[in-house]
Amino acid sequence: MAAAPAAGGTVLEDHLTRLAAALLPLRDAEHLLARWGQEVAHRLAAGGRLLVAGNGGSAAEAQHLTAELVGKLRHDRQPLSAIALHAETSALTAIGNDYGYDEVFARQVRAHGRPDDLLLLMSTSGTSPNLLTAAHAAHDTGMRCWAFTGPAPNPLADLCHERLAIDSPDGQVVQELHLVAVHVLCEYVDRALPAALAARAPAGPVRAGVEVVLDDPDPEVQAR
Secondary structure (H helix, E strand, C coil): CCCCCCCCCCHHHHHHHHHHHHHHHHHHHHHHHHHHHHHHHHHHHCCCCEEEEECCHHHHHHHHHHHHHHCCCCCCCCCCCEEEHHHCHHHHHHHHHHHCHHHCCHHHHHHHCCCCCEEEEECCCCCCHHHHHHHHHHHHHCCEEEEEECCCCCHHHHHCCEEEECCCCCHHHHHHHHHHHHHHHHHHHHHHHHHHHHHCCCCCCCCCCCCCCCCCCCHHHHHC
């Protein structure tokens, strides 16, 4: 829920005041986002996957993040595996219908997640049951679990390995600064990706299929 506008100002002025109050503390997240960007780059370059989930406006933020990674932020690069779990509408509605709404993300985490994959959960409140259930599923699967939340402490922040918490009582401001964090995170992913790809480059040529080596090959066979 958005905080009530302060008396005396216009709607825009009041909103910008609340935004500015939360924006300056976000500078403290620089090192966290840089480290997360490096980890995303290295894990995805190695064949891992990023799963992202949220509800309502946070679902839009989650889909924005995956679009930047599967597509591109600024410059062309290889696509990275990132899935917004809420966007799989047939699976989402089937799971909700058959297992209940608390399971709509957790069941997908168990289906798609692998050990050392990443799960990023976005919530302004940090109390959404379906995200908390997804975090538990990530722990059971061996995934690393991060959260974008509103003010901490909150249950989701406490349940994840690491979190970025926006210190604002206004859910709108929290979502707006989550978007800022998404863009900064993707910028750090792009910066770290060349080194991550180089670290995973094979030492020699990659061979596909089965190779048979003969001790004394027939020159006539070799010529064919």
